[in-house]
Amino acid sequence: MHPQIIILALCVGLLGKTAADNDCSAKWICNRDDKCVRIHKDPQNLHTYNSQSVCRLVCGRYGALWPRPTGHTLIGQTLFSFNPRDLKFNISEASVGTVNYLQAISNIFITKVFNECGDDCNEARSEKHVLVRLLVHSNETEINWSTDESYRLDVITSGDQVTVRISGSTIFGVRHGLETLGQLMTADICDVGLLLVKSARIEDRPFYRHRGLLLDTSRNYIPVKDIKRTLDGMAASKFNVWHWHITDSHSFPLEIPSIPQFTIFGAYGPNLTYPPNVVSDIIAYAKLRGIRVIIEIDAPSHAGNGWNWGHKFGLGDLAVCVNKQPWRSFCIQPPCGQLNPVNSFLFGVVRDVYRHVQSLLPHSETMHMGGDEVHFGCWNSTQEIVDYMQQHGLGRDSKDFLQLWAEFHQASLRIWDEERGQDENSRRDPPVVPSKVIIFSSHLTDAGHIEKYLQKDRYIVQTWVESSDEQPTKLLDLGYELIMSTKNAWYFDHGFWGQTRYYTWKTAYDNRLPQHPGVLGGEACVWTELIDENNLDSRIWPRAAAVAERLWANPDTPSQQSTERLFRHNTRLQRLGIQPEPIAPKYCILNEGQCT
Known part of the structure; x- marks a missing residue:
């Protein structure tokens, strides 16, 4: 069997780079508290980064990932620059429906990557070539409560070649893996192009179905x-x-x-x-x-x-x-x-x-x-x-x-x-449930x-x-079996009428569901x-x-x-054209840990 090599047609992103931390004269480090802080003198034996967004990629166990992975998570401390035009995809041989889905999500991914890269992306140079291999273990193409959404992501660097391997039991796990890969890169605001971690291993699956x-x-x-x-x-x-x-x-x-x-x-x-x-x-x-x-x-x-x-x-x-x-x-x-x-x-x-x-x-x-x-x-x-x-x-x-x-x-x-x-099915032997x-x-x-x-x-x-x-x-x-929508945490219309209260993101985050096999999961409600x-x-x-x-x-x-990771995720949402509610003054975003 010969895997297909797919080089995607790329389009230039519509959004430019954010100027949240564009002081390139300063350096950033990840301190012992997993906060990215500015310094003006290079410390010995510590990795330094040109911007807060780059530091955030590798700071702490989960870096900038949202939601955080549930399994083994290892993110390397070094990065390299690349031009998205040097991204290639390798899709393992599978059914037509599976391959078509993987091709489509690859195109969605590359569009988002260019969006992150910014207006000057055409001028970016690559230190390395990036090959993304997508491997699916089944041809299941419908999602339901029994779908396996797990994935494993590996970023491996050898010489001037970086190989990203994303494998999953289903196409939906691979899609989640691509989402995570996008969160392992950021625009290089002190240069042109993107930065990606040189090494990573992430094993991940959702807790609730x-x-x-x-x-x-x-x-x-x-x-x-x-x-x-x-x-x-x-x-x-x-x-x-x-x-x-x-x-x-x-x-x-x-x-x-x-x-x-x-x-x-x-x-x-x-x-x-x-x-x-x-x-x-x-x-x-x-x-x-x-x-x-x-x-x-x-x-x-x-x-x-x-x-x-x-x-x-x-x-x-x-x-x-x-x-x-x-x-x-x-x-x-x-x-x-x-x-x-x-x-x-x-x-x-x-x-x-x-x-x-x-x-x-x-x-x-x-x-x-x-x-x-x-x-x-x-x-x-x-x-x-x-x-x-x-x-x-x-x-x-x-x-x-x-x-x-x-x-x-x-x-x-x-x-x-x-x-x-x-x-009619109920009359079959054995009957269909x-x-x-x-x-x-x-x-x-x-x-x-x-x-x-x-x-x-x-x-x-x-x-x-x-x-x-x-x-x-x-x-x-x-x-x-239950799906839970906790009224005093996940009702997003509350706080604007009657005696209801507004629930912050922290209240939403800290709302825990019973760990019971009958709980399928939950929903936030937007009335x-x-x-x-x-x-x-x-x-x-x-x-x-x-x-x-x-x-x-x-x-x-x-x-x-999880505050610093959510700061970064809010920026991602903005890249998608979403206008999320601000959750802190800019000062608190640029000075991690100072507003706790």
């Missing part, structure tokens, strides 16, 4: 370019799940060709929608960045505008209490709206929605079904629902409405399975009665309670009541990066010990 960011695109429409920029930041931070909360009672921007009424009645405007080709493009864009997309169609609550056309088209009320006032009597947050579970036409429409979602996703992908904050006051005020409950022997107590709520989820799951063909779907924690998932309503082999619960709440532990003890494309970046970053390191490495050290 689910490392997600939820973004709500219903309360405020988020343009595609802003979604993609967010995905770029997620990739740089090694997230692997984008939870797309695409619908809510406010708007329904997902275009479904078989039912155009959803966006006609539910979108904020004809150009504020996500057509199928756009959704598919976003999913493909995310996959090249190691991210799976989980689409959420919120139901039966948080469903109003977009579902309010049924009566006009002879299907009755698909949703009830839509935009009803006074809203506090019928929903948790305006505008009100809940699906009508007793309307026999509703589940035919739900089937069309699920069929469309499945057409966009890989066959093995799951779905988020929402499922929280059902307001019994809405259903209890709807005569059609009250009559149905009476006819079926149900009263109007909480337990009766819980039963109606559970029946809705059971019917929805049955439709999801049927559309995936799992009803149906996949799980996700719902939010709620009154229905209370540990005291969840087993009566929701099967633990079919539902994953995304909890969104405070860190002191015992419900997650109780659900884990019952055998349910957009007070967020749109104009403030999206600063509300997410760098706090999401703090969550990313928690989920990747589950560090046993406090946030304070």
